[in-house]
Amino acid sequence: MRWIWIDRFIEFESGSHAKAIKNITLAEEHLHDHFPGFAVMPGSLMIEGMAQTGGILLGETNQFEQIVILAKVPNVSFHSWACPGDTLTYTAKLTDVREEGGVVQCVAHVGDRLVAEAELIFVHLDRDDPELGAIDQKSFVFSTNLLSVLDVGRAGDGSAPSRLAG
Amino acid sequence: MPTTEEIYVKVRETLVDALGVDDDEVTAEATLGGDLGAESIDFLDIVFRLEKNFSVKIPRGELFPENLAAADSSFVEDGMVTESGIAELRQRLPHADIDTLAANPKVENIPDLFTVQMIVNFVESKLADEG
Numbered sequence: 001m002r003w004i005w006i007d008r009f010i011e012f013e014s015g016s017h018a019k020a021i022k023n024i025t026l027a028e029e030h031l032h033d034h035f036p037g038f039a040v041m042p043g044s045l046m047i048e049g050m051a052q053t054g055g056i057l058l059g060e061t062n063q064f065e066q067i068v069i070l071a072k073v074p075n076v077s078f079h080s081w082a083c084p085g086d087t088l089t090y091t092a093k094l095t096d097v098r099e100e101g102g103v104v105q106c107v108a109h110v111g112d113r114l115v116a117e118a119e120l121i122f123v124h125l126d127r128d129d130p131e132l133g134a135i136d137q138k139s140f141v142f143s144t145n146l147l148s149v150l151d152v153g154r155a156g157d158g159s160a161p162s163r164l165a166g
Numbered sequence: 167m168p169t170t171e172e173i174y175v176k177v178r179e180t181l182v183d184a185l186g187v188d189d190d191e192v193t194a195e196a197t198l199g200g201d202l203g204a205e206s207i208d209f210l211d212i213v214f215r216l217e218k219n220f221s222v223k224i225p226r227g228e229l230f231p232e233n234l235a236a237a238d239s240s241f242v243e244d245g246m247v248t249e250s251g252i253a254e255l256r257q258r259l260p261h262a263d264i265d266t267l268a269a270n271p272k273v274e275n276i277p278d279l280f281t282v283q284m285i286v287n288f289v290e291s292k293l294a295d296e297g
Contacts, residue, residue: 071207074184096214099226103214121211 001029005049006090008152015061015094020053020149022088031084040081046088046108046116047076052146054092054104054120061097064147066124071101076118086110100124167293173220174286180219181282184211194283204280216285222292229288231258234276247271255279261287 011019024031024041031039051070059068082088089109096103101123108116168176178192185202198204204212209230217224234255241251252271256264262279 072211074186074211096218098214100210100213121207121214123207123210 004052004146004149005045006052006149008149009053009056010089012057012060015097017091017093018053018057019092020049020090022049022090024082024084024086024088026084028084039084041083041086041088043076043078043116046078046082046090047073047118047120049088050090050092050104050106050108050116050118051120051122052149053090054094054106055122056147056150057092057094058097058102058104058122061094061102066126068101068122069125070120071123072121074119074121076116078116080110080113080115082108082110082115088115170286170290173289173293174282176219177216177282177285177289180212180215181285184208184215192282194281194286196282197278198280198282198285199277202282212285216289220289220293222289222296224292229285230280234258242273245273247273247276259284261285261291 006020006022009018009020011017022041026032026039030042030045034040034042055068055070059066087110090106091109092104092106094102095105101121104120104122106118106120107114174194178189181187181192181198181202182189185198185204185208187202191202196202198209198212213224213229216222216229238250238254241248241254247255247267248271252264252268255262255267255276259279262284263281264279267275267279
């Protein structure tokens with residue numbers, strides 16, 4: 001399994017906002033334990049999905065030159081839940097970008113229903129920082145793998161004959 | 167230009183939001199780390215919020231300088247801040263109560279310079295500069 005908690009971007013306005021979706025499925029192992037008989041997407045993973053949406057939005061402002069990590073979640077509220085079969089839409093707005101990092105306001109919806117909202121603070125790390133080696137790679141908001149989510153959709157929607165089909 | 171009291175009230179709101187502390191914990195003398203439990207990332211959060219709440223620009227390191235004690239090896243000797251270190255602190259943290267530190271210049275007392283009052287002083291001079 002890959003640590004990728006968004007499926008694709010459906011909107012991306014550089015330096016402003018982005019929308020990403022996450023389709024929830026019972027193929028996800030953890031939903032069978034969270035909870036038995038009542039499968040709901042864990043709130044912590046929704047925060048991760050919002051952080052990946054917002055982290056890529058922030059990282060893109062400087063062409064991913066700096067490493068972006070989620071540093072603090074000052075506020076988060078859950079208003080509802082999301083189940084297998086639901087599509088979560090994460091909408092992230094960049095409210096502050098500085099040399100040291102940035103702030104993102106994010107909301108999660110299933111259809112029109114508000115599921116969660118959060119404020120996320122990210123910091124920039126210098127790739128040349130000698131202390132970087134001590135940092136857990138898993139905490140990085142984006143990595144080569146995560147950025148592959150930006151490629152999703154390039155295959156098209158199947159309505160046009162692809163080069164391979166011919 | 168807001169009064170000192172108005173600035174204090176807004177600084178208190180800022181710290182309540184950033185640190186999740188209660189109003190009454192945010193006294194003028196409260197230290198950010200020791201009394202209010204601020205960790206390194208919280209200092210960045212505080213700067214973000216101060217900028218927004220007071221509509222000012224706070225360049226990196228201006229309110230919370232980095233690597234204070236490590237900047238020069240002559241600033242610290244046997245766990246005590248030297249006279250040149252105190253002079254440096256007066257320059258880099260003009261809004262902090264350096265006199266109290268000078269009376270007991272242990273290195274571990276440096277974080278106590280970061281008080282609520284220091285932020286109020288900083289914002290007040292910042293707003294005055296921007297006129």
